[in-house]
Amino acid sequence: MHPYLNHLGSDLCRGVLEFAEGRPLGRSGLRWLKIHLANLYAGGVDKLSLDGRLAFTENHLDDIFDSADRPLEGRRWWLKAEDPFQCLAVCIDLAEALRSSSPETFVSHIPVHQDGSCNGLQHYAALGRDKLGAAAVNLVAGEKPADVYSGIAARVLGIMRIDAQKDPAVFPDASLAKILVNQVDRKLVKQTVMTSVYGVTYIGARDQIKRRLKERGVITDDRELFVASCYAAKTTLTALGEMFQAARDIMRWLGECAKIIASENQPVSWTTPLGLPVVQPYRVLGRHLIMVKRQRTAFPPNFVHSLDGSHMMMTAVACKKAGLTFAGVHDSYWTHASDVDTMNRILREKFIELYEIPILENLLESFQQSFPTLCFPPIPERGDFDLRDVLDSPYFFN
Structure with missing residues (x-):
């Protein structure tokens, strides 16, 4: 793989790369190519239903043809996209297809x-069989994609509106709630929600939100900005805990297990569902001492990354067996437009197959076998979410 020009790279790199082998679009492929263009344009369009995205592309065919024919001399519509070079590449491809005598054979x-929806939380929701969390991250069907960031923002706003009605003399945060109630939106909480699966701390959440508030310039006094960020971070983490209680419980359990092992000056190690052994390397440099805190805080995100990596590998192997071309970047799976429906079916089936394995039970058993003298906490209780609901969810990956 080239160190600079590869599919893990920037929008420019991705925009100039294509599959070596082409495939006829077919009816479904033409539809997915139009949806893909809307996803690349983004700016809220990617949050519409699939039919809404399809309509967006069909309503902008003049702009698409203009972009394909005169990318620099024309109206430059493609430059308004969040991923402009990838958008331009699809404009050119789609224009050629639509102008051909048979678009479906182009x-x-x-x-x-096809991208996961806050993928780390999707894995936690499946691990915990968490109905509320599953609905928030599109493991169940909906008329349009659920937006977890907007959902958390709405919860934060609800808490702050209640707090704003309280007496500041009794509840000092009431004055902060009044200031912040008009600042709460998706963007304010997005980074904290995204990093929650990586074990973001209160201090980390505070700093993230402080940066967002500082960018807006509404609060100019440094002391007031700091206090407001503290309150907003606390409220955001509360909202996250309410919506993803099962995820929090599993994160806490994983962290406790890691702490118990690391306290014995042993690194945390496990075997992924595919049989790959993993050992956390965090040691004091030059000494045979384990970094206990680092082992504890790193284990939950590392463990979940090993699960999403397993899901991708299972999907890639199944796609190859089915004759599909497959590429992927973390929770973004790629194939030809004509094969998207097949890949979507496969990745859902493999997700269910992965989580039908008793993953946490196997992990606990491996810890107990490796450290028979240590006492580990019990696995958190699971909910009653039906994994097979994923099969019918169009926005699980979309």
């Missing part, structure tokens, strides 16, 4: 992406 080389 051979396309464009990789079409």
Whole structure:
């Protein structure tokens, strides 16, 4: 793989890369190519239903043709996209297809992406069989994609509105709630929600929100900005805990197990569902001492990353067996437009197959076998979410 020009790179790199082998679009492929263009344009369009995204593309065909024919001399509509070079590449491909005598037989080389929806939380919701969490991250069907960031923002806003009605003399945060109630939106909480699966701390959440508030310039006094960020971080973490209680419980359990092992000056190690052994390398440099805190805080995100890596590998192997071309970046799976429906079916089936394995039970058993003298906490209680609901969820990956 080239160190600079590869599919893990920037929008420019991805925009100039295509599959070596092309495939005829077919009816479904033409539809997915249009949806893919809307996803790349983004700016809120990618939050619409699939039919809404399809309509967006069809309503902008003049702009798409203009972008394909005169990318620099024309109206430059493609430059308004969040991923402009990838958008331009699809504009060119789609224009050629639509102008051909038979769009459905047009051979396309464009990789079409299907992305997970806050993928770390999807894995935690499946681990905990958490109905509320599953609905928030599109493990169950909905008319349009659920937006976890907007959902958390709405919860934060609800808490702050209640706090704003309280007496500041009794509840000092009431004055902060009144200031912040008009600042709460998706962007304010997004980074904290994204990093929650990596074990973001209160201090980390405070600093993230402080940066967002500082960018807006509404609070100019440094002391007031700091106090407001503290309150907003506390409220955001409360909202996260309410919506993803099962995820929090599992994170806490994983961290406790890691602390118990690391306290014996042993690194945390486990075997992924695919049989890959993993050992956390965090030691004091030059000494045979384990970094207990680092072992504890790193284990939950590392463990979940090993699960999402297992899901990708299972999907890639199944796609190869089915004759599909597959590429992937973390929770973004790529294939030809004509094969998106098949890949979507496969990745859902493999997700269910992965979580039908008793993953936490196997992990606890491996810890107990490796450290028979140590006492580990019991696995957190699971909910009653039906994994097979994922099969019918169009926005699980979309």
